Amino acid sequence: MFLGLAIALAVWCALDVQKRALVDPARPDLHMTDVTVYTEAGRAFFDGRDPYEVANLRGWKYLYPPLFALLISPLAYATPAWQASGWFALSALMCFGVYFECRKLLAFCLPSRGSGNERSGQTFVPIPAWLTISAAVVAGLPALNCLQRGQMGIALVYPLLVGFRLVVTGSSSLRWFCGGVLLALPVALKLTPALPVACVLFVLFVAAWAGRGLANRSSQWSHALWPTAGCVAGSALFLLVIPASLVGWDKNLDYLHTWYEKVGTKVNDVRTEDFAENVDSPRNQSLSNAVYRCGNWVAYQFFGGPYEFVTGKFHGLMPMDAPVVSQILLVVRCLALLTPLGVAVRAARSRNVLLWGAALGLAAVATLVVAPVARGHYFVLVLPAVLFVPLWLIGCGQRGAALRAALIPAVLIAAHYLSVDYVGRVGVLGIGITIWYFTACGRIVFGRVAVQPDAGESKAIAPMTRAA
Numbered sequence: 530m531f532l533g534l535a536i537a538l539a540v541w542c543a544l545d546v547q548k549r550a551l552v553d554p555a556r557p558d559l560h561m562t563d564v565t566v567y568t569e570a571g572r573a574f575f576d577g578r579d580p581y582e583v584a585n586l587r588g589w590k591y592l593y594p595p596l597f598a599l600l601i602s603p604l605a606y607a608t609p610a611w612q613a614s615g616w617f618a619l620s621a622l623m624c625f626g627v628y629f630e631c632r633k634l635l636a637f638c639l640p641s642r643g644s645g646n647e648r649s650g651q652t653f654v655p656i657p658a659w660l661t662i663s664a665a666v667v668a669g670l671p672a673l674n675c676l677q678r679g680q681m682g683i684a685l686v687y688p689l690l691v692g693f694r695l696v697v698t699g700s701s702s703l704r705w706f707c708g709g710v711l712l713a714l715p716v717a718l719k720l721t722p723a724l725p726v727a728c729v730l731f732v733l734f735v736a737a738w739a740g741r742g743l744a745n746r747s748s749q750w751s752h753a754l755w756p757t758a759g760c761v762a763g764s765a766l767f768l769l770v771i772p773a774s775l776v777g778w779d780k781n782l783d784y785l786h787t788w789y790e791k792v793g794t795k796v797n798d799v800r801t802e803d804f805a806e807n808v809d810s811p812r813n814q815s816l817s818n819a820v821y822r823c824g825n826w827v828a829y830q831f832f833g834g835p836y837e838f839v840t841g842k843f844h845g846l847m848p849m850d851a852p853v854v855s856q857i858l859l860v861v862r863c864l865a866l867l868t869p870l871g872v873a874v875r876a877a878r879s880r881n882v883l884l885w886g887a888a889l890g891l892a893a894v895a896t897l898v899v900a901p902v903a904r905g906h907y908f909v910l911v912l913p914a915v916l917f918v919p920l921w922l923i924g925c926g927q928r929g930a931a932l933r934a935a936l937i938p939a940v941l942i943a944a945h946y947l948s949v950d951y952v953g954r955v956g957v958l959g960i961g962i963t964i965w966y967f968t969a970c971g972r973i974v975f976g977r978v979a980v981q982p983d984a985g986e987s988k989a990i991a992p993m994t995r996a997a
Contacts, residue, residue, distance in 0.1 A: 542617045550613035560586045564616045564679035571602025581791050592792050595772045595784045597718045623687040630690040637698045638882045663935040664915050670946045671909035682909040685715040702755045709759020717767030721896045728869050728892035730757050735877030811953030815903035819959025824849035826955045865898040871974040883921040890914025894966045911938050918969050937965050
């Protein structure tokens with residue numbers, strides 16, 4: 530099976546992905562990959578140009594901290610087609626890695642009852658077919674988008690899952706420390722995963738304080754402190770040490786300052802500068818843009834408002850540019866940012882590792898709600914939530930709610946990719962995933978505690994009593 534997938538991916542890369550990286554100055558619209566954005570910025574780090582001002586053929590600029598462009602800069606010496614192929618191969622390997630990490634996590638969280646080898650985590654309760662299909666859709670469509678267009682979403686999910694697994698399944702301070710280091714990596718590549726990483730660390734400290742982690746209290750605090758130390762060390766390593774070793778300490782600090790000024794300070798309203806290139810596009814399904822598009826569409830269709838596609842800083846104000854809309858959205862985004870705290874506290878005070886994974890996943894979804902830009906391929910971050918939230922609900926005896934929790938994100942993402950010009954136009958994915966997110970968080974925070982299933986219920990998922 531894996532050999533067949535590898536062959537299919539290689540054929541797809543040769544017939545489609547490489548062609549999207551071809552450079553034709555007369556037809557720049559044919560250049561449809563982000564890889565050249567990263568490689569051009571990587572080259573600029575070493576030839577004296579401003580890496581945040583250089584652009585690829587389409588005029589797209591680099592928006593992330595220095596590390597990613599520096600790591601991918603060796604590809605700049607290849608032709609654009611081979612640059613795309615190289616990143617495609619790395620991303621495909623990480624896709625396989627994500628699959629195996631999910632298997633390892635589920636094997637740990639769902640040991641087969643009475644099998645005699647629960648500690649090994651090699652066998653586990655069968656997962657419903659509908660959950661497998663939903664997870665495949667939620668992860669597969671954005672991942673294929675990442676592979677085709679050379680985006681970096683998979684490179685964020687993979688270290689996030691590996692780091693979480695080491696922190697959760699580790700039984701030594703070294704594994705916990707390494708898990709913390711790996712959790713820092715996706716944050717250094719792109720700031721988006723900072724919220725789920727912070728949520729994991731918060732869960733560890735609350736669990737230690739509540740005495741709900743390992744067998745003795747000193748080990749519980751070690752389980753919180755070692756991953757945190759690893760995360761701090763990893764942040765210093767990935768943001769400062771490695772980039773400084775390549776471009777120099779002072780230059781790296783200058784680049785970080787430039788990134789903060791040009792990108793970090795624009796996170797509240799990217800529409801004022803449009804630094805992220807066409808942020809009003811239907812492909813941007815952040816809550817802010819989804820509401821913006823939906824409101825303008827309603828005004829155009831039913832109240833004689835201006836055509837909603839005539840947007841951007843060079844045009845006049847649209848109905849949804851009203852200050853009250855921004856104020857309401859700011860309140861909702863702040864609530865979305867704070868809601869994971871309640872989920873994390875509930876997870877920390879339980880011994881259910883599934884709930885720890887749900888806290889991680891929902892915090893990742895929160896970034897899509899809070900961030901001003903969340904294009905379709907960003908939604909690969911929904912994968913952990915679609916795995917862990919339904920499994921926890923099944924363990925609580927809420928199989929119907931679990932089915933809805935798994936299928937709704939899959940339907941929203943599939944509809945967006947199948948008909949982005951219509952569904953994306955009215956912000957269905959952005960608004961829908963926000964409602965799903967608040968509903969899932971509410972079920973966890975205010976729902977009843979997971980119950981121990983009957984011994985004869987073979988497909989029920991028992992709440993974990995094992996230390997994380």
